Amino acid sequence: MTNPGFDSVAAAAYVSKVRWQFAKTMPQWPHEYTVREWAPELEAEFEAFVALIREAGVIKPWPRTSQKPRYRLSYLTIGDWEYWSMGEPIARTTIINRAGSAEVG
Template identity: 35%
Template sequence: MNEKEILNIIETLKWTFAKTMAYWPHYYTVRQSDNAELNEMYNYLYNYIKDNHYIQLFNGEEYKYCDIGEYSYWIMDDDINSSIIINRAKKPVKIV
């Protein structure tokens, strides 16, 4: 799966602002187990992040991140079967 296809999946998934962590603005999508098509899209995005990741620390914990478009995406669980959330945050603007 290429980045264009992943971007189409990202546009289809529902993203919610994480209001309990407004001091660190980011969004999340939740696995839709009751919707086969959305569940498959979640799995594709999860696997894309896992296959193209880099490690970054947050609060002393290592997470797998992947930059796609304007956002950094990360997964919180190494097991796709127990993963229910994928997060994203806008990448910082680089000043040249």
């Protein structure tokens, strides 16, 4: 369940504090990711953000243009970025991804 005090404003503050790495192995799908372990002091915020993505986000297929999408994930748009995580339980989620809203596809 989402932390009631963790909203899009708190999420925007969180994403400004963590390191984002370009996913070099997937240049055909440009996106960045952050890893829970990179900021252990922000673990509670990491989990709250994953919960917010999953509860307040919109379920979309990926790839978006595929007849048979590989995934159906929850995407949350904040500013010009769309954020998502994969389907692991929150306690086992290690990565949050993001891409420019126009690039997710």
